[in-house]
Each structure stands twice: as structure tokens, then as C-alpha cells.
Amino acid sequence: MRQFFSILIFVGLATLVQAEPLKVASLSTVLADIARNVGGDRVDVREIIKPGSDPHLYEPTPGDIKKISNVQMVLASGLGFEPYLDKLRSSLEKSGVIFVVAGSAVKPIACMEEDHHDHGHASTDPHWWHSIANVEAVTMQIRDAFIAADPAGTATFEANAKAFEEKLEALSKWVRIQLAALPKSKRILVTSHDALGYFAKDNGFEILPVQGISTSDQPSSRKVRHLIQEIKERQVKAIFAENIENPKVLRQITMETGATLGGTLYADGLGTGDAGTYLGMMRSNVTTIVGALQ
Amino acid sequence: MRGHPILRLVVLICFLTIAGIPVYLITLERPVGVQSIAAPSAKKITLYEITLTPSTPALLSLASVGQKSIESLPGADSLRATYSMDAAKPEDLVVKALFASPQKNAALRIQVQVAGKTLTDATLWGSETIEDVISISVP
Numbered sequence: 001m002r003q004f005f006s007i008l009i010f011v012g013l014a015t016l017v018q019a020e021p022l023k024v025a026s027l028s029t030v031l032a033d034i035a036r037n038v039g040g041d042r043v044d045v046r047e048i049i050k051p052g053s054d055p056h057l058y059e060p061t062p063g064d065i066k067k068i069s070n071v072q073m074v075l076a077s078g079l080g081f082e083p084y085l086d087k088l089r090s091s092l093e094k095s096g097v098i099f100v101v102a103g104s105a106v107k108p109i110a111c112m113e114e115d116h117h118d119h120g121h122a123s124t125d126p127h128w129w130h131s132i133a134n135v136e137a138v139t140m141q142i143r144d145a146f147i148a149a150d151p152a153g154t155a156t157f158e159a160n161a162k163a164f165e166e167k168l169e170a171l172s173k174w175v176r177i178q179l180a181a182l183p184k185s186k187r188i189l190v191t192s193h194d195a196l197g198y199f200a201k202d203n204g205f206e207i208l209p210v211q212g213i214s215t216s217d218q219p220s221s222r223k224v225r226h227l228i229q230e231i232k233e234r235q236v237k238a239i240f241a242e243n244i245e246n247p248k249v250l251r252q253i254t255m256e257t258g259a260t261l262g263g264t265l266y267a268d269g270l271g272t273g274d275a276g277t278y279l280g281m282m283r284s285n286v287t288t289i290v291g292a293l294q
Numbered sequence: 295m296r297g298h299p300i301l302r303l304v305v306l307i308c309f310l311t312i313a314g315i316p317v318y319l320i321t322l323e324r325p326v327g328v329q330s331i332a333a334p335s336a337k338k339i340t341l342y343e344i345t346l347t348p349s350t351p352a353l354l355s356l357a358s359v360g361q362k363s364i365e366s367l368p369g370a371d372s373l374r375a376t377y378s379m380d381a382a383k384p385e386d387l388v389v390k391a392l393f394a395s396p397q398k399n400a401a402l403r404i405q406v407q408v409a410g411k412t413l414t415d416a417t418l419w420g421s422e423t424i425e426d427v428i429s430i431s432v433p
Contacts, residue, residue, distance in 0.1 A: 172426075173425075173426055176386075176426065176427035177388060177425065177427055178424070179386075179427075180357075180358070180359065180385075180386045180387075180388045180427045181359055182359065183359050183360060184383040184385060184386060185383065
């Protein structure tokens, strides 16, 4: 009987040890979603940046630092998207926190904006998640990082990553089919800031941003004037606002050009509701773009 | 300032002119390094011959923006169409094959030719249904 209880206690303890999830903090809403898909129940993902907030203007608060220091792994976008990352990394890596930086797994592209000011973005576009191929690469990167940190969960992480990859492939095909309805001459995106470069490269769009690569870049009146001229000459039907910005300048442009406000795009991360997942965000953006420009 | 009113007026005009020069120079219209406005090039319309060939007979369909969608009868061996499109920016093709029964390795070959020269030769793989978008290479 004593032996039976000992086994029961051992099994119970083993279950408890296994049930303790890997604690992960994410500095990106997109990375948090990928981590949840790959990690499942074996990972506890804490979002430091919430959906709908502007990551370009974010600075970690003391409360955030405390939250981050209690985790085993931090997920960051990289490519200059988090100007505070190097400082955070150097202070937390000493205490054993693992940093997974997505920028090292993707194929970066240069910024399209010529006259932007340097806001820690150098010349690389940090909005890598607008290319589904990049998200697939980051999914594999996160899977490998989770396996390294929790080898007992290898089978789970591999199965989850494969399932998510299949969803991404289906999404990629859906995007191609939706965009095929849009003539190539109409594939011009006038957006609040230059965040959709990867999407444009993958799908044959041209970007005409009002702001630079960061939401903190402010357009000069001269630049706005030239943009208005270009929108008129190329007969751009609609221009797009973003979920985290004040679309006042865009409204002014619509008044002068006759273009309509085509809707809201999720540029710097996930939104809420249907756009609260990566798959939902991409579907929302593509539906908005096709609906407005068709 | 004392003196003749006309002299005072001349001095005032000179002052305003000198003060206006920097304002004029600052607000002078200059070309900026934003995106250059490319003049729309004249369209060169080209005939694209498109052929869909399934691995086994299937219901085939072909569509492209601005073109008439074409669909075969069920159990077709192939589907051919000719689309006239801008040679500089040919539109993408949406192709679909619906096989009568699910297969492990069903395939759909898509060939695009212009004046006998093959521009695109791609094969899509699937099971019961194959549907995707094919981009045409610019010659």
C-alpha cells in the first residue's frame, strides 16, 4: 500500500513538473501569437506590448522590466524595431534570460523611404511580418528555441509548428487568390507610414507612404504636396490609415485628391477582434486593400 | 524717421524687398527626393496562349482580371485560352482543377506562350482540388 502511494506521489510530482510552462515574454504582438501557436499549453506567453499600442513609441517601464526579468525567454522583432533592445538584452542575458530575435531569421529588405530621419531603424525595414515567408521562418526559429529550452516538449512543438506552417501556407494561397482580382496598375498603397514594404515586395505593390519608416517620422508639407500630386496623376482610388494613428493628415490628402479613405490597416502589429491573430490580421489587411482599390 | 514722405516710402520698399529675399528663397519650389513620377508608358498589348493540362481528366477553369473567365466541361483533358494583356504588366492567372475523385498526387500543368515562346511552365500539386495563382514572366 505504501509502495502504491509512493508511486502515486511520484506520478503526481512528475505531472506537476511537466505542467510548469516555459515562461516567455514577447515584445511583439505578432511574435506572441506565433509563440502561442507553437508552444500551446507548454508555454506561458506574456505580452509586453499590447495589441493596438504603438511599438515605435514604446519604452519599457520599470513594471515591464520586472515582468521581463521573471521569464526564461524573450521574443523580440529586431532589425531596429526595438531601439531599447541592446540595453535590455545586455542586462537580462547575464541572469540567464534567452533572447530570440526574429530579425536574424528573416530576409531583411531596405527601407523604401529616401528622406526619413534615423530613429534607430538604420536602413532596414523592421516590419518583417508582412511577408508570410518570413513568418514561416520565424515559426521554425521559435520552435527550435522552445525545443532547446524544453526538450521534453519536442514532439508537441514540432507538431504545433507544422500545423501553424500549414495554416500559413493556406493563408499565402488565399492572399494570392484575393490579390489576383486587383489589376497590377492599381497596386499602389498610400499608407500612413512606410510599414508594408515586405507585403509590397511579395505582392507587386508600390508604396507611397505619408510618413517614414517610423510613426514618429513627420512628413514635411513639401512631401505631402508631392504625394498629393502623385496620387492625382496616378489616379489612386483609396488611401489607408493605420490602427494606431491619427488619420488627420490622410483625411486632408483625401480632400485634396478625391481619393477615399480605404479603411484601416494593421501595420505595426496585431489588432483586436478578428485582427487579434496573425492570420486574422493578414486577412483583414488584404480584404481592406482589395475592397478599396478594386 | 524724418524726411520727405516719398523718400520714406522708397526706404520702406527697399527694406521690405531686402527682408523678403530670404522668405522667397526658403519657400522656393525645388525638386525633392520623393518617389519619381514615372510617366505611364504606352501599353503594348500581347496575345498570351495559355494551356492547362491535368494529370487525369478534371473540371478546369481559368480566370484573370479584365479577362473573360473560362471553364471546361467536367472530365476535360486540357483547357486552352488566349488572353490579350499588357506585355509590360501581364495580369496573374487564377487556375483551378477539380478532379472527380481524391488522388494522392494530382497535378496541373500551366503553360503560357507568346508567339510560340514559352514564358511560364509550372506544375501545381494537390489532391481533389488544385487552385492557385500563376504569375506570368515578362519577356
